[in-house]
Amino acid sequence: MKNKIITFGEIMLRLSPENNERFTQCHEFEAVYGGGEANTAVSLANFGVDCGFVTKLPEHSIGQSAVNSLRQYGVDISNIVRGGDQIGIYFLEKKTSQRPTNVIYNRSGSAIALAEESDFDWDKIFKDATWFHFSGITPAISDNMAKITLAACKAAKEKGLTISCDLNYRSKLWSSEKANKVMSELCPYVDICIANEDDAVGIFSMDASKSDKEKNAYIAEELTKRFPFKMVASVWRTETSITTFKLQSMIYTEGKAYYSKEYFMNILDYIGAGDAYCAGIIYSIINNFDPQKTVEFANAASCLKHTVSGDFNLVTVDEVMKLAFSASGNEVSR
Amino acid sequence: MKNKIITFGEIMLRLSPENNERFTQCHEFEAVYGGGEANTAVSLANFGVDCGFVTKLPEHSIGQSAVNSLRQYGVDISNIVRGGDQIGIYFLEKKTSQRPTNVIYNRSGSAIALAEESDFDWDKIFKDATWFHFSGITPAISDNMAKITLAACKAAKEKGLTISCDLNYRSKLWSSEKANKVMSELCPYVDICIANEDDAVGIFSMDASKSDKEKNAYIAEELTKRFPFKMVASVWRTETSITTFKLQSMIYTEGKAYYSKEYFMNILDYIGAGDAYCAGIIYSIINNFDPQKTVEFANAASCLKHTVSGDFNLVTVDEVMKLAFSASGNEVSR
Amino acid sequence: MKNKIITFGEIMLRLSPENNERFTQCHEFEAVYGGGEANTAVSLANFGVDCGFVTKLPEHSIGQSAVNSLRQYGVDISNIVRGGDQIGIYFLEKKTSQRPTNVIYNRSGSAIALAEESDFDWDKIFKDATWFHFSGITPAISDNMAKITLAACKAAKEKGLTISCDLNYRSKLWSSEKANKVMSELCPYVDICIANEDDAVGIFSMDASKSDKEKNAYIAEELTKRFPFKMVASVWRTETSITTFKLQSMIYTEGKAYYSKEYFMNILDYIGAGDAYCAGIIYSIINNFDPQKTVEFANAASCLKHTVSGDFNLVTVDEVMKLAFSASGNEVSR
Amino acid sequence: MKNKIITFGEIMLRLSPENNERFTQCHEFEAVYGGGEANTAVSLANFGVDCGFVTKLPEHSIGQSAVNSLRQYGVDISNIVRGGDQIGIYFLEKKTSQRPTNVIYNRSGSAIALAEESDFDWDKIFKDATWFHFSGITPAISDNMAKITLAACKAAKEKGLTISCDLNYRSKLWSSEKANKVMSELCPYVDICIANEDDAVGIFSMDASKSDKEKNAYIAEELTKRFPFKMVASVWRTETSITTFKLQSMIYTEGKAYYSKEYFMNILDYIGAGDAYCAGIIYSIINNFDPQKTVEFANAASCLKHTVSGDFNLVTVDEVMKLAFSASGNEVSR
Amino acid sequence: MKNKIITFGEIMLRLSPENNERFTQCHEFEAVYGGGEANTAVSLANFGVDCGFVTKLPEHSIGQSAVNSLRQYGVDISNIVRGGDQIGIYFLEKKTSQRPTNVIYNRSGSAIALAEESDFDWDKIFKDATWFHFSGITPAISDNMAKITLAACKAAKEKGLTISCDLNYRSKLWSSEKANKVMSELCPYVDICIANEDDAVGIFSMDASKSDKEKNAYIAEELTKRFPFKMVASVWRTETSITTFKLQSMIYTEGKAYYSKEYFMNILDYIGAGDAYCAGIIYSIINNFDPQKTVEFANAASCLKHTVSGDFNLVTVDEVMKLAFSASGNEVSR
Amino acid sequence: MKNKIITFGEIMLRLSPENNERFTQCHEFEAVYGGGEANTAVSLANFGVDCGFVTKLPEHSIGQSAVNSLRQYGVDISNIVRGGDQIGIYFLEKKTSQRPTNVIYNRSGSAIALAEESDFDWDKIFKDATWFHFSGITPAISDNMAKITLAACKAAKEKGLTISCDLNYRSKLWSSEKANKVMSELCPYVDICIANEDDAVGIFSMDASKSDKEKNAYIAEELTKRFPFKMVASVWRTETSITTFKLQSMIYTEGKAYYSKEYFMNILDYIGAGDAYCAGIIYSIINNFDPQKTVEFANAASCLKHTVSGDFNLVTVDEVMKLAFSASGNEVSR
Ligand SMILES: [Ca+2]
Ligand SMILES: [Ca+2]
Ligand SMILES: [Ca+2]
Ligand SMILES: [Ca+2]
Ligand SMILES: [Ca+2]
Ligand SMILES: [Ca+2]
Ligand SMILES: [Ca+2]
Ligand SMILES: [Ca+2]
Ligand SMILES: [Ca+2]
Ligand SMILES: [Ca+2]
Ligand SMILES: [Ca+2]
Ligand SMILES: [Ca+2]
Ligand code: NI
Ligand code: NI
Ligand code: NI
Ligand code: NI
Ligand code: NI
Ligand code: NI
Ligand code: NI
Ligand code: NI
Ligand code: NI
Ligand code: NI
Ligand code: NI
Ligand code: NI
Ligand code: NI
Ligand code: NI
Ligand code: NI
């Protein structure tokens, strides 16, 4: 049976100054489109997987540009609902040495935030689909979106799709209390959970310091106690110097934790690495990789995302494989 | 007594593709800030007039950038209220031969649209002020803003300020019915009205074709019948070929119409020409220009705005004077 | 029956200096992708028509970028053959007043120029298709391509597709003699011929000056004498001043010529206007427009192409309709 | 009593190639404005301090642009004298790994270099002022400027202002002998001296290697022996690898040295870090920070300047405080 | 005998905002190099003529970039003296509809303005040379430069070179009185004079309105009465609408005036057209064109300069010939 | 006797996305020209050495731009043959952390690849020349080019020129077998061989691991056993972290290896470092540097190349000397 992945969420216009400028000195913005679940969809499409993204976007030509940004990489956009007046926007000031990333949202009032349950016909959307993916951002967008996400989960479960969720806690979008309440309703439908310590703390008030276990393994274990997750996957980035970060991943499945090797990275773009990781996990599972290969593949996919500007992970399976599993270096080939 | 002008309205982030690109092909936006009353304030400041702009903007650094864009040209920003979450945005696709200008608004939900009456202390704002200017866009932003504008007019009138209003009808912001109702309440406070045929048709359903008079004079006369305007001023742009437009102005005062000469222009930027005209009218009146000099100065100011990219009219009094009243051409001076 | 259009030809990387610079002073190139039949496909896709483009492109990521440039606007790229080493490139120096457009080709040795007949399975390509479009550039690319185009015509005819051909004579690609020989073999398969005077002179040595008839009508009549064309369509651009051109079109069908109105244009991009015209003709026919509506629609589509930078006509049916048939001007709508 | 800081010096047009290009390959320059004392003024204005900058600039619109660059960040520009013909310019080629920064001055003949004593009315300038700041660059500009700076110091002292001076030795502007002579006349007026080892060596031929003390403390002690400084403050940058520098500061007051923590930085812009440090010192003193808090605040301010392109330190007090005193990292907040 | 042309003057760094921006809104400058005599040298080199440019430039890498800008087009730079500290700079704000060109000079204090007579060894410079060209800007730069130019003329005359001079009056550089005095000393050495009405009025107070003759012919006749010119050549540009200018030329030789045809141009760059005209005149004479061919060639060369951004005329002899003498239009060749 | 160096090979148009973008997201290319032997020529010209580059380029203006790119830095281009239709192109995607450099060639069919032996008159080319340099890329371009290179070597040897060759193995251009065969014919003519381990493995299947000697010394020794090389020089780059590389060089002459110091670099541009090294070796030899000074100079030249974008090493002898032999750091000089 052919795999068909559906991801659901918001795609925004991302505006960032060139050359690490600050907002207060910039006079033009680099414009790309992105958002957690859209990013995962593009990454999967770049891996050659049949993948569709579902959202609601205005009919005007900025909305169309968001659609085209997905279509250019082969994402199926036939289930994007068109309507509403505004597109969500986020402004991004890039981290520069001691100066941290600054994100300013301009997304309340977007078409998807104001979407209604009746906008989405999940029977039609899930026709031929085998997998449903969303992140914790989607139900956080609005009360309606929380309801719609629940409806999507129910429909997906009914149709026998695998469901994956990146917990992706965003404190600027909702409180821990609200996140706890909503995510606790959604998680029972989820098969594959992507979560890291911040998510577990923010949503479920878990405290990894209580245990002697490695933090991510502890959290994964706790999560599987609460919810019927078949797998919990984590990726984490540690600052090792002002110019380098270390990236490592873990997957926890059938009571066992598998750890990837570490990458020491110099980061071009800090956004979307978790979304690329989700795509790596999904790709691995639908291709029946064993747990160790899965965690290496997803970790390498996430590592490469850090080298690509914009939200989208524009890399091929070959490139991920070469980084993850090939001894050969990264010299100029000519 | 020293003149101090206060203008009130919304300043937005304006995003436009470079090089006449369409939205669906652009990947970066030129970013400037602008809006009717802000534009008028900047133009007056560039004329050396003491001028303040009043609005509400978020505290974040995009809001700060809007503030700075005004401050750089010398506008007094001390009465800008800071608060709210979002800044209004408009996307601008530039007219290119047969392809018309395309404006997409992303302004509902902006700080000023959600502003409360209590945000503005008109006693403090109008301290030392001699003139209050707004346009029909300001009360169109939201019901609250209509109320706030009325409160501002009342306070201004009480304090003896001259009040000017550019009718500036925007069909994307409100219906003719609503505009008629709100503007009919505001106009009794207005001394100087800037209006053109579109405004008169859109708001007051006037029909210049009923009369044999020149259209702008007819409308001015009709407006002065309804409201206690001391002057009605109009500027209009006529397409004379695909690359040239003709600009002309009229002012109507004490029952008489005065017409400016015409300029045949090649237009660099279509936005803000009316706002620059308002600044020209205000500058002329506070400098006691006679009606003919007034209409020539304001018309030349508006003409030069068409040569400056962005919303703001970055020209000096000397430059306007030279265009309006000097025989010498525009050869390279070197 | 749902329409499905297939176009066939070469898509190249187009490199042009910014800001009307000359090649000898430029240090960066604007990069877009384009080519006659690809341009027609994109225009049709932007009109909402199901349309596929067929070519051969290298597997490398420049080849992929050409694919993505089509996919982003919704062109079906599933029948693009991947292989070969090089992509065709053309350098474009833009016309600037008295300085003419300069095109330098770097396309010999491209994947499509070296393509083999066995690369294309026309049975599969034409499955569900209703229309086949190519231009005179396609058989001019190489001897193999002339053979492949003939095979495509035969297969299309056999399957009952409508066939359209833009004669598009390119003296830099082949001689009049060779063009005459090859096109004379292809034209018998063609139903709808797009041709202008230069094409008729270059390929068939027709001489409109021999007749008293309007030139385009004369040529159309002559062409229909030689070939079983159901329609001949022409569009022509006349320099009316150093900044303006006049655009007009004619279609000739069932022995009668229909002329469009004229547009006086200021041109942003000189390339692809004929290809946009072809898309206008095809769209009109599959929507059963009458001849006069057809010529107006196609002429307006071609006019708007002149306002869009790049090879592709990024306009919607609504925009073409508004220009062609609506009285309202092109003022800022806001 | 409200603080009002006055800084005095030259503001230049800074021209630098994009993307670390060399002068011999660049074709466009990023244009910003900057200069030691102007930079300090902007940084203080960004900290919310009332601050004015004094200089002389031509009336033309490049001069006006320099004025506007200050005004946009809220610096009081009402005491800038307008006149003269030229603006000082400096060309900046950015350090790139082993290739050092290259600065080319084009500033002799600037309006401020040719300024006369009569250009500045210090009574008027210092009205309401509480603090006067200049650097060793100001008297180095020309003989006239040395005299004018002395006049300013005398007037400031008479009016009871606190006076700070960044020694800022520039070997391209004057010899050690001349610097020694002039600075020895000015330093007796100075309360707060900012100085590092290079300055002490260049101007006063001090030799820190003679002593066992930490170099900066030694120099501070020596300076306080010669001049009646209440505080000497230093900041120094040490190359720790080809991509990282270490930044640390010291203040010496009442016979005691206080050291800040160290920052390991990746540098975006090498210019203006000392000027930002001066602003940090001034801000700390007028806010009555204790010596340890002062040195940490000023050091963090200087650290953040390295992350901002251009001469100006575009950071807020909150941002400096967060870096200097908050445990939380610099993760994306969203 | 092979022709070798020497031109002498100042080459400056030209800084202009992109996209018709004003100085007060621009944040980056397009950087090219240019100056009257350098422009003429580059144009001649592009025509394939052996041509050297003489000036003085600093040794630093901005000076080197000016040298390289000439060398890249094949100008002989072996006689450029290196020394001094500053390069001349001019800021250029481009004419935009009613807004005139604005030039701000930053050239006093440049290496060439401060050059000494001993910097130039005319015997060496004129070795193998056949022609010496300068313009009225060169002696206007400084008193020393007036002396040096006279020395050059004497040396050239002694060696039998043809001498051409473009009067090129610049009111920003010197008064009419001074120009008259200096140019009256230089003109007796000149064989070929390029002059238009502004030059004749500015330097020699000629008044063409006194005569019934065509203005340029009148001036040429008057000039030949005063000085031993073998030819006087003029080019003039007339504004015919806000978007178009008319260009026409005249040469007067042996008592007779020859007029070129007219070009109606849309202008990309207003600078250097006179310098390109000089190159056209010199090229024509050394190739023994008859007067009518000379005036057409030079006029067409000047016309094409208006289509090239920057000071330099980057066109070939073929391109000039095609415009001047070929019937064929300027359609896309492909 | 004055040195005159001739280098021979292909110069290509290099197209690379800005800002570390991937090909699949870029919309404009930075355009420079480069190629191994051209790069060496430019570097030598920047060192003040008389140097000519020989190749074949089309007559069109892209070909001319390649010529101008060399001429601007003073390379003698009088022996470049003009003809053919296409210029070689290479696309460059820059290495970004774990993502490796990606080079796509579009060079088959270039003028030089199709050049004939008769295109080059080596007697004329080598007139006054003292040194001939080429790299292993030149004979790899085509069979003809292998023959032409051999002819050049024979002519050079006959005329007594010193011959240097950078083995520069390129697996994308030819197989090891073919490289072995061709290079074995050419090497007997070579005096100075530049080679690193990859070259020795790729062309001569040498295996440094067989020996206990330092790898580069082993290879140099082996090469001198096979061929009459007077010197073998190597430079190698080792990744020391994701942001830093170590650069070191060795020269082997008269049976002895000399090693340079190491540089730890952060790399701006990965291309052309070997070519810059060759220029450093040649410069050292013609200036009679001793072996240790030679290896330090060439290593420092190569190090600086990593800091310059584009293929060319735009540094002076002074800059190389300062890095190689001066203790002083790389602080801002001002
Ligand atoms: Ca995300
Ligand atoms: Ca996440
Ligand atoms: Ca407006
Ligand atoms: Ca208006
Ligand atoms: Ca085409
Ligand atoms: Ca055509
Ligand atoms: Ca400084
Ligand atoms: Ca300092
Ligand atoms: Ca000139
Ligand atoms: Ca002139
Ligand atoms: Ca190379
Ligand atoms: Ca190599
Ligand atoms: Ni800009
Ligand atoms: Ni910019
Ligand atoms: Ni960009
Ligand atoms: Ni794009
Ligand atoms: Ni820009
Ligand atoms: Ni560039
Ligand atoms: Ni661009
Ligand atoms: Ni550029
Ligand atoms: Ni260049
Ligand atoms: Ni550029
Ligand atoms: Ni820029
Ligand atoms: Ni910029
Ligand atoms: Ni700015
Ligand atoms: Ni540019
Ligand atoms: Ni870009």
Ligand code: NI
């Ligand atoms: Ni672009």
Ligand code: NI
């Ligand atoms: Ni761009």
Ligand code: NI
């Ligand atoms: Ni660029």
